[in-house]
Amino acid sequence: MRIRNSTQPSVNRRRLLKGGTVAAAAVVAMPHVRNAAAAETTTWKVQTSWPAGVGLATFKQWCTSIKEKTGGELEFKPFGAKEIVGDFELLDGVKSGVLEAMNSFTLYWAGKIPATAFLSSYLMGLRYPHEWDVFFYGHGGLKAAREVFAKQGLMYVGRIHHGPNIVHSKKAIRSIEDFKDLKIRVPGGMIAEGFAAIGAKTTLLPGGEVFSALEKGTIDAADYTGPAVNWDLGFQQVTKYIWMGPSGLASVYQPVDLMDFCVGLNHWNKLSAKMKRWVEDEVEVYSRLHHAAIQQADVEAWARFIKAGTEVNRLPPEDLEKFQRVAVPIWFKWANKDKDAARIFKLQLELMESPTFGYVEPDMYKGLKLDL
Numbered sequence: 001m002r003i004r005n006s007t008q009p010s011v012n013r014r015r016l017l018k019g020g021t022v023a024a025a026a027v028v029a030m031p032h033v034r035n036a037a038a039a040e041t042t043t044w045k046v047q048t049s050w051p052a053g054v055g056l057a058t059f060k061q062w063c064t065s066i067k068e069k070t071g072g073e074l075e076f077k078p079f080g081a082k083e084i085v086g087d088f089e090l091l092d093g094v095k096s097g098v099l100e101a102m103n104s105f106t107l108y109w110a111g112k113i114p115a116t117a118f119l120s121s122y123l124m125g126l127r128y129p130h131e132w133d134v135f136f137y138g139h140g141g142l143k144a145a146r147e148v149f150a151k152q153g154l155m156y157v158g159r160i161h162h163g164p165n166i167v168h169s170k171k172a173i174r175s176i177e178d179f180k181d182l183k184i185r186v187p188g189g190m191i192a193e194g195f196a197a198i199g200a201k202t203t204l205l206p207g208g209e210v211f212s213a214l215e216k217g218t219i220d221a222a223d224y225t226g227p228a229v230n231w232d233l234g235f236q237q238v239t240k241y242i243w244m245g246p247s248g249l250a251s252v253y254q255p256v257d258l259m260d261f262c263v264g265l266n267h268w269n270k271l272s273a274k275m276k277r278w279v280e281d282e283v284e285v286y287s288r289l290h291h292a293a294i295q296q297a298d299v300e301a302w303a304r305f306i307k308a309g310t311e312v313n314r315l316p317p318e319d320l321e322k323f324q325r326v327a328v329p330i331w332f333k334w335a336n337k338d339k340d341a342a343r344i345f346k347l348q349l350e351l352m353e354s355p356t357f358g359y360v361e362p363d364m365y366k367g368l369k370l371d372l
Helices: 013-020 022-028 053-069 087-096 114-118 129-138 141-150 189-197 208-218 227-232 273-307 320-335 339-353
Strands: 042-048 074-079 101-103 153-161 166-169 183-184 201-203 221-224 242-246 257-264 311-316
Touching: 042 053, 053 074, 053 227, 087 101, 087 153, 087 183, 087 257, 101 189, 114 141, 114 189, 114 201, 114 339, 129 153, 129 339, 141 153, 153 273, 189 201, 189 320, 208 221, 227 273, 242 273, 257 273, 257 311, 273 311, 320 339
Parallel strands: 042 074, 042 101, 183 201, 183 221, 242 311
Antiparallel strands: 101 257, 153 257, 166 221, 166 242
């Protein structure tokens, strides 16, 4: 099997021949050679958690490129949120074979699989994309994640960078105290417990239901992705305010809202060793495309929110310490839900205690222990 580099642009063979670069043209323009054992195209139905906007568009564009890149050996048929199964049914959809793969927000499974609460951002945890990459690719995180998902019959191929989440609300939030009695949608897990600890009344909803809940007044505020996707979902029509972290930290509770790409192990194991390696590399390509597209769209979306009259408020820096005091006991509580969660959190705690990151000092968790 020969697979074209997904980042290499196609080259017009005739133009190259005219330029006299015959040898190079012959190599670059060589047609795809399928795996001789692959008599037919392997097609996977892949559903994402994205209901609309740049996230969904980028996902679909990437999926439709796979067949050409593999010379017809592998094809991804993309589906948006709820097109085949509900958002919170994606895991079971892959396990049951209704879907071959999924591109979900990893945190959605924290209620079923406690360790997944530590495979995406959480209150005052790892704060920037490169820190998560150190965890996954330098400190044992990818191996641990794959072991967790293998118990569910899934292959965790890789993390997909997204960006910080923000809170849209019907009333202004200018300090931690303003969350008291606020009815807010959050993604669950440690994040829900963190907001509950500062007095908020939390509820769990999939992204596709947030707009209607805000419109009906079922909730006063909602955490959901970044400004570009939220604009496309119409949040500016049903809220007047946006709340963010202090300057330099867009979100204190989900600064890197990681997604993932997971495949049913029975389907993954049918791939050749070369194709497995290629899919792993291609998910990394998708992560970069996805992250860049969303960040650029977010930059452009801010002007639209401001023009629409939305007021943006940032957390005072002094409130970070208040969130830290709330967060640490919750970290240990969730880490001790099972051995996998404790093992993964220990890896992250080691990084956060490192002078390189410098978020945590032993005095912060005095008296708290991990059940390893």
